[in-house]
Amino acid sequence: xxxxxxxxPARSRSSSWTAAHAExxxxxxxxxxxxAERAYWHHRGRGATxxxxxHGGHGPHGARSMVGAKPRVDGKALDPVNVWGHDRLWxxxxxxxxxxxxxxxxxxxxxxxFATAEQETPLMLAQNKLLxxxxxxxxxxxxxxxxxxxxxxxxxxxxxxxxxxxxxNYARELMELFTLGADNxxxxxxxxxxxxxxxxxxxxxxxxxxxxxxxxxxxxxxxxKTILGQRGRWDWRDVLRIVVARPEHATFLVTKLWTxxxxxxxxxxxxxxxxxxxxxxxxxxxxxxxQDILSSPALYRKLDRPAMVKWPVVQIAGxxxxxxxxxxxxxxxxxxxxxxxxxxxxxxxxGWDWGAAWMSTASMRARFIFATYLCSDAPVEVGKHTxxxxxNAADHVRHARKATGDPWTSAATDAxxxxxxxxxLAKGRTPQGDTPDYIARLTQAALRHFLLSGPDAQxx
Amino acid sequence: MAxxxxxxxxxxxxxxxxxxxxxxxxxxxxRVVQLGFGAAVSVYAAQTLSxxxxxxxxxxxxAAAPTAPVLVNVFLPxxxxxxxxxxxxxxxxxxxxxxxxxxxxxxxxxxxxxxxxPALGAGLGGGVAGLFDRxxxxxxxxxxxxxxxxxxxxxxxxxxxxxxxxxxxxxxLGRWIDRHGxxxxxxxxxxxxxxxxxxxRGTSRPAAAVSSPADxxxxxxxxxxxxDDSYRAHWTKVAGHTPSGAGPAAVYAAARQSQQxxxxxxxxVAQDGKPDPLASPVAWPKPDDAPGGGSDFSEELRVLAAxxxxxxxxxxxxIEASGQFDTHxxxxxxxxxxLKGVSTALAAFQADLEARRIADRVxxxxxxxxxxxxxxxxxxxxxHGAGGIAWVMGTRAKSGILSTYPDLRTxxxxxxxxxxxxxxxxxxxxxxxxxxxxxxxVLPDAGKVGRLKVVA
Numbered sequence: 001x002x003x004x005x006x007x008x009p010a011r012s013r014s015s016s017w018t019a020a021h022a023e024x025x026x027x028x029x030x031x032x033x034x035x036a037e038r039a040y041w042h043h044r045g046r047g048a049t050x051x052x053x054x055h056g057g058h059g060p061h062g063a064r065s066m067v068g069a070k071p072r073v074d075g076k077a078l079d080p081v082n083v084w085g086h087d088r089l090w091x092x093x094x095x096x097x098x099x100x101x102x103x104x105x106x107x108x109x110x111x112x113x114f115a116t117a118e119q120e121t122p123l124m125l126a127q128n129k130l131l132x133x134x135x136x137x138x139x140x141x142x143x144x145x146x147x148x149x150x151x152x153x154x155x156x157x158x159x160x161x162x163x164x165x166x167x168x169n170y171a172r173e174l175m176e177l178f179t180l181g182a183d184n185x186x187x188x189x190x191x192x193x194x195x196x197x198x199x200x201x202x203x204x205x206x207x208x209x210x211x212x213x214x215x216x217x218x219x220x221x222x223x224x225k226t227i228l229g230q231r232g233r234w235d236w237r238d239v240l241r242i243v244v245a246r247p248e249h250a251t252f253l254v255t256k257l258w259t260x261x262x263x264x265x266x267x268x269x270x271x272x273x274x275x276x277x278x279x280x281x282x283x284x285x286x287x288x289x290x291q292d293i294l295s296s297p298a299l300y301r302k303l304d305r306p307a308m309v310k311w312p313v314v315q316i317a318g319x320x321x322x323x324x325x326x327x328x329x330x331x332x333x334x335x336x337x338x339x340x341x342x343x344x345x346x347x348x349x350x351g352w353d354w355g356a357a358w359m360s361t362a363s364m365r366a367r368f369i370f371a372t373y374l375c376s377d378a379p380v381e382v383g384k385h386t387x388x389x390x391x392n393a394a395d396h397v398r399h400a401r402k403a404t405g406d407p408w409t410s411a412a413t414d415a416x417x418x419x420x421x422x423x424x425l426a427k428g429r430t431p432q433g434d435t436p437d438y439i440a441r442l443t444q445a446a447l448r449h450f451l452l453s454g455p456d457a458q459x460x
Numbered sequence: 461m462a463x464x465x466x467x468x469x470x471x472x473x474x475x476x477x478x479x480x481x482x483x484x485x486x487x488x489x490x491r492v493v494q495l496g497f498g499a500a501v502s503v504y505a506a507q508t509l510s511x512x513x514x515x516x517x518x519x520x521x522x523a524a525a526p527t528a529p530v531l532v533n534v535f536l537p538x539x540x541x542x543x544x545x546x547x548x549x550x551x552x553x554x555x556x557x558x559x560x561x562x563x564x565x566x567x568x569x570x571x572x573x574x575x576x577x578p579a580l581g582a583g584l585g586g587g588v589a590g591l592f593d594r595x596x597x598x599x600x601x602x603x604x605x606x607x608x609x610x611x612x613x614x615x616x617x618x619x620x621x622x623x624x625x626x627x628x629x630x631x632x633l634g635r636w637i638d639r640h641g642x643x644x645x646x647x648x649x650x651x652x653x654x655x656x657x658x659x660x661r662g663t664s665r666p667a668a669a670v671s672s673p674a675d676x677x678x679x680x681x682x683x684x685x686x687x688d689d690s691y692r693a694h695w696t697k698v699a700g701h702t703p704s705g706a707g708p709a710a711v712y713a714a715a716r717q718s719q720q721x722x723x724x725x726x727x728x729v730a731q732d733g734k735p736d737p738l739a740s741p742v743a744w745p746k747p748d749d750a751p752g753g754g755s756d757f758s759e760e761l762r763v764l765a766a767x768x769x770x771x772x773x774x775x776x777x778x779i780e781a782s783g784q785f786d787t788h789x790x791x792x793x794x795x796x797x798x799l800k801g802v803s804t805a806l807a808a809f810q811a812d813l814e815a816r817r818i819a820d821r822v823x824x825x826x827x828x829x830x831x832x833x834x835x836x837x838x839x840x841x842x843x844h845g846a847g848g849i850a851w852v853m854g855t856r857a858k859s860g861i862l863s864t865y866p867d868l869r870t871x872x873x874x875x876x877x878x879x880x881x882x883x884x885x886x887x888x889x890x891x892x893x894x895x896x897x898x899x900x901x902v903l904p905d906a907g908k909v910g911r912l913k914v915v916a
Contacts, residue, residue: 157841162838164838165838165839167788167789167837168843168844172611172844176613177613182611182613182626183609183626188610188874191610263707264706305703305708307706307707308707309711338654338675339654340655348537350613353655353658355706355707355710356661356706357655357656357658358710359710359713360651360655360656360667360668360669360714361646361656361668361669361676361717361718362654362655362669362670362671362718363654363655363714364711364718365675365676365678365721366654368678369678369679372678372679372681376681381681381682410701410703412701413698417694445681445682445683446687446694449680449681449691450691454695454698454699454715455698455708458711459707
């Protein structure tokens with residue numbers, strides 16, 4: 001697929017492609033960038049950046065697929081299957097180190113879209129691999145794969161749903177959540193008829209978990225069904241084909257993808273129609289739609305006032321990238337849950353609630369604690385000789401920004417950081433006998449924590 | 461393995477000796493990391509925060525209305541089956557519909573011809589069934605709305621917003637807080653756990669999500685004492701901005717209120733060598749004793765009972781049960797395990813409120829998004845249906861069976877139970893009879909749905 005940016009010269013350092021544009025795109029299409037990566041893509045231009053995100057290839061780190069130190073917790077490699085939380089760390093590590101950030105970002109999108117929980121870890125890891133393999137590919141292929149996925153089949157009672165008594169669970173969510181959207185052109189009757197057509201799967205079980213699933217024609221209801229107005233002896237592949245062919249499906253999926261990348265403002269009618277057309281004409285492929293969205297001017301609106309609340313795992317992975325810290329503690333496993341998003345454990349089959357719903361006093365407190373953990377260890381921790389008594393307030397802010405990967409901050413935050421630094425330094429030698437060296441380190445510690453924990457750090 | 465919940469409050473585990481040593485300066489960073497961050501702040505905060513800080517807006521409000529009614533909203537997610545929870549009087553017809561799924565040894569409920577799932581007998585004083593026998597519970601079988609939507613998410617959304625409308629909108633309790641809450645007390649609308657319930661979302665007034673006082677605290681490494689105070693002051697000043705846009709507004713509000721919540725709850729964090737300020741007068745089940753994943757729910761209810769007795773000005777609290785009630789398969793075990801956790805936790809909660817002598821100002825409303833198909837499916841479960849179950853609980857709740865039990869011999873056009881009471885009837889009745897406020901200011905259809913006696 002050729003890269004066809006919707007607007008603007010591709011290689012340019014003009015105002016249509018600033019460092020802020022690069023920063024916005026790296027957060028929205030992936031997990032942010034280091035200052036060096038932001039500078040690199042700013043230099044390369046919008047077209048090259050979007051192309052690399054969508055298609056891969058040589059980037060700032062050459063052709064390597066994973067960059068940076070491998071994860072180690074308590075001196076050992078991860079054990080995703082057997083140790084609590086290591087499955088989450090394993091995926092988080094991919095988000096931090098992968099040179100296909102858009103693939104990881106869409107894998108996360110699909111994990112939310114085809115939300116599955118309460119299944120054994122090996123099944124969830126297998127599903128994760130499936131989602132990644134199809135992340136930017138053909139939606140019908142992805143839907144075909146996820147429909148046969150043991151974790152999904154077990155979660156939504158498709159496994160062992162037989163002709164004698166079809167289980168409606170999967171049929172309902174297939175239409176409501178996976179392809180058409182709630183109340184979007186189907187009826188209760190369609191759900192029941194689709195449930196009949198979806199029968200035939202049986203599990204090979206071990207200790208209450210399906211090891212794998214197989215299709216058993218004798219368990220399938222091969223009678224005539226009417227689904228979305230089409231009559232025939234439909235089976236599971238027919239159901240998927242029929243729902244994907246509906247015009248409601250294209251609109252539903254492109255709107256959801258748009259919201260994922262652009263934010264709460266829905267696409268206008270013309271944009272939605274254009275995206276749906278791109279999707280259908282490409283044979284229901286994900287990449288062309290995403291490429292158009294990433295090139296859309298709407299993604300770059302209000303660069304000085306980011307309005308998207310970072311998903312909890314995006315905040316964790318992105319900040320680790322930004323400060324250059326590898327996965328080295330299992331704290332990120334339970335913190336992501338306190339922040340409101342435990343990977344492999346979405347709250348329901350509808351996935352997580354996005355946007356403003358990420359925020360509560362408790363989830364904000366968890367984000368604050370996340371910064372606390374970051375500031376308690378290398379590389380962000382303030383060591384013995386990292387702050388100089390000769391620094392003035394502006395020097396302090398500059399050094400703190402450098403140590404934290406130079407995150408975006410609002411004018412209000414910038415002003416307050418300056419006041420904080422001046423106030424701390426003005427205290428001089430305190431009655432408790434705090435030395436200038438101690439105060440320099442305190443000042444630096446407070447500024448770094450502020451940059452990583454403040455409200456601005458939650459937005460992209 | 462990915463356990464469903466993280467170990468509770470991992471960051472505030474600390475031994476008594478270790479906590480004490482925190483006060484000995486200088487404290488190495490390694491040492492504090494070993495101890496956990498909650499420990500540090502709790503010791504520091506309890507030493508320096510005056511009662512004046514604690515009381516602030518919250519207690520002013522609580523003091524102004526010490527007997528203001530409180531509504532506790534308990535959500536049982538997934539769609540609880542009515543028939544196997546409150547077993548109908550017509551057992552023969554029920555047994556035909558349910559086959560092997562049926563409850564074989566239901567408990568009698570005093571003065572009624574329905575019986576309860578034996579799991580509802582679990583807990584202090586005979587659990588939920590015992591509470592019913594003592595006149596503390598009014599059951600609402602057949603509750604739903606006309607033309608029920610069998611989607612979890614649509615149906616939940618209707619119950620959450622109090623409107624039969626799939627469009628976005630604030631929660632019905634959020635709207636109540638908009639009318640009757642204050643502009644400065646997040647405790648007035650509180651969700652237990654880490655996310656704010658959709659029931660409270662959309663309010664322009666402060667609201668809180670809290671797991672426990674210790675879990676609300678946060679600590680900043682290498683910034684101590686008065687320096688920490690100063691740091692927080694700068695941080696809070698930035699958080700005081702009110703940017704436009706839903707996302708930024710939510711982030712900044714949560715930032716402000718999280719600091720406020722931490723300060724107000726700091727004195728309630730347990731200190732070693734001192735009595736737990738939130739110690740319960742009754743024996744709560746240990747988290748591990750509540751099967752069906754009831755442990756978080758039970759622990760959150762325990763914290764809630766204790767906080768309700770403090771001058772925090774809580775007016776409405778929301779909590780979600782840990783059980784799994786979307787019983788498409790293996791309903792017999794899944795439902796029993798879920799109801800056992802609910803019964804155990806609710807029985808302890810009610811006993812706790814009564815022992816603290818605050819039960820007369822707390823009404824609990826328990827609900828689920830829909831009922832289930834009367835006829836069992838082949839997986840030993842039931843599919844989504846209509847006509848579910850809810851109940852009101854409290855010393856002043858109207859007790860008994862408050863709505864008509866659906867007929868098991870005539871179903872609606874989709875083989876589901878016929879709905880006998882609209883959930884908005886119950887909401888409107890609770891608002892008027894319990895909260896003492898108008899129903900139509902919160903529920904657009906309040907004029908059309910009638911009323912039911914829910915308060916004795």
